[in-house]
Amino acid sequence: MKTKAAVLWGLHQKWEIEEVDLDGPKENEVLVKMAAAGLCHSDDHLITGDMPMQLPVVGGHEGAGVVVEVGPGVTDVAAGDSVALSFIPACGRCEPCSRGMSNLCVLGAAIIAGPQLDGTFRFHAKGQGLGQMCVLGTFSEYTVVPLASVIKVDPSTALDTAALVGCGVTTGYGSMVRTGEARDGDAVVVMGVGGIGMNAVQGARIAGARVIVALDPVEYKRSRSFEFGATHTAATVAEAQALIADLTRGQMADVCVVSADSAEGAYVAQALSLVGKRGRVVMTAIPHPADTCVDMSLFDLTLYEKQVRGSLFGSSNPRHDIPRMLDLYRAGRLKLDELVTREYTLDDINTGYADMHAGVNLRGLIRF
Numbered sequence: 001m002k003t004k005a006a007v008l009w010g011l012h013q014k015w016e017i018e019e020v021d022l023d024g025p026k027e028n029e030v031l032v033k034m035a036a037a038g039l040c041h042s043d044d045h046l047i048t049g050d051m052p053m054q055l056p057v058v059g060g061h062e063g064a065g066v067v068v069e070v071g072p073g074v075t076d077v078a079a080g081d082s083v084a085l086s087f088i089p090a091c092g093r094c095e096p097c098s099r100g101m102s103n104l105c106v107l108g109a110a111i112i113a114g115p116q117l118d119g120t121f122r123f124h125a126k127g128q129g130l131g132q133m134c135v136l137g138t139f140s141e142y143t144v145v146p147l148a149s150v151i152k153v154d155p156s157t158a159l160d161t162a163a164l165v166g167c168g169v170t171t172g173y174g175s176m177v178r179t180g181e182a183r184d185g186d187a188v189v190v191m192g193v194g195g196i197g198m199n200a201v202q203g204a205r206i207a208g209a210r211v212i213v214a215l216d217p218v219e220y221k222r223s224r225s226f227e228f229g230a231t232h233t234a235a236t237v238a239e240a241q242a243l244i245a246d247l248t249r250g251q252m253a254d255v256c257v258v259s260a261d262s263a264e265g266a267y268v269a270q271a272l273s274l275v276g277k278r279g280r281v282v283m284t285a286i287p288h289p290a291d292t293c294v295d296m297s298l299f300d301l302t303l304y305e306k307q308v309r310g311s312l313f314g315s316s317n318p319r320h321d322i323p324r325m326l327d328l329y330r331a332g333r334l335k336l337d338e339l340v341t342r343e344y345t346l347d348d349i350n351t352g353y354a355d356m357h358a359g360v361n362l363r364g365l366i367r368f
């Protein structure tokens with residue numbers, strides 16, 4: 001079939017909106033008609049090369065839609081089902097999956113490879129195969145994805161709200177609550193309150209944190225963070241340090257989630273300076289691949305038992321945590337509608353990303 005998709009043909013180029021060919025679903029695959037897709041910063045890392053992926057690629061890894069057709073062997077979902085797409089495929093049976101770490105499923109190796117799990121392409125244009133970001137490619141009217149990435153959601157769920165739980169919401173919430181283990185009464189900091197960080201703020205609020213500092217250089221992000229549960233804001237690390245020291249009588253924070261637009265070695269030391277004894281620094285932002293140097297106090301690490309933890313999808317299990325996020329939303333505890341600042345058509349995707357860089361969106365959303 002033909003479908004309209006946003007394709008990235010080379011580094012430092014814009015998304016090209018074009019009609020491309022899409023094969024039908026093969027074994028254990030599902031054809032989905034997309035309803036909405038979120039504009040996560042990670043797709044922008046494909047353009048800068050911070051996310052090293054073979055190009056060309058159909059972008060997008062956050063979205064929800066309706067199943068149109070299933071391939072051989074698919075019995076869990078059927079045509080007409082509402083589904084959210086998880087940016088991490090989870091098989092449910094590999095070693096990490098069976099240990100409850102399905103965010104680290106062995107299938108994850110494919111998410112920045114390009115082709116589908118079987119090594120072949122579903123999208124084609126100009127005589128060549130197009131990869132799919134995170135084996136999804138949600139910046140397309142239709143896409144074919146592995147069953148392992150498909151999470152069936154309650155049919156009453158509005159698909160624009162379900163779109164964001166496949167990456168941003170669950171990653172941010174999980175970074176704070178699952179990886180960072182934030183608890184009631186804690187003091188926490190979120191470094192970078194965009195689409196991911198705002199959900200770390202919500203996670204902290206839901207976990208019962210007493211001090212939640214939103215640290216971001218952009219005034220708009222800081223001012224909006226109060227709606228999601230921030231108790232204080234800071235524009236710089238120095239400001240956050242003074243604030244946290246004052247609010248905790250010098251004990252400092254229990255958790256600092258780093259969810260800035262990209263991760264830099266220097267941020268590790270900055271985040272470590274904000275946490276206290278046995279404090280956890282959670283690295284969620286995607287780093288520059290060549291950045292291998294971190295300058296930090298090893299003395300603090302050992303003598304204060306400070307910890308640095310990496311976080312992929314907020315250490316969440318897609319099949320458990322995606323429905324959990326939607327349950328929290330339905331219970332009025334988790335804000336999803338308020339996260340979407342602006343909606344775009346697929347044709348306007350480059351404007352959406354320009355707005356993300358300008359700092360005027362918590363999350364931009366493509367509505368198909």
Ligand SMILES: NC(=O)c1ccc[n+]([C@@H]2O[C@H](COP(=O)([O-])OP(=O)(O)OC[C@H]3O[C@@H](n4cnc5c(N)ncnc54)[C@H](O)[C@@H]3O)[C@@H](O)[C@H]2O)c1
Nearest residue numbers: 041042191192194195196216260261262284285286312313
């Ligand atoms: N680990 C994962 O599983 C995972 C999943 C999704 C996204 N990510 C990554 O998380 C990061 C955030 O993504 P997003 O979609 O929220 O991006 P975003 O652009 O919406 O938000 C980034 C925020 O960081 C702020 N910022 C920039 N520099 C800062 C600094 N030095 N200190 C504090 N704040 C700063 C920006 O003003 C912005 O508000 C990206 O690197 C993205 O690739 C990681």
Ligand SMILES: [Zn+2]
Nearest residue numbers: 040042167168
């Ligand atoms: Zn994402």
Ligand SMILES: [Zn+2]
Nearest residue numbers: 091094097105
């Ligand atoms: Zn697995």
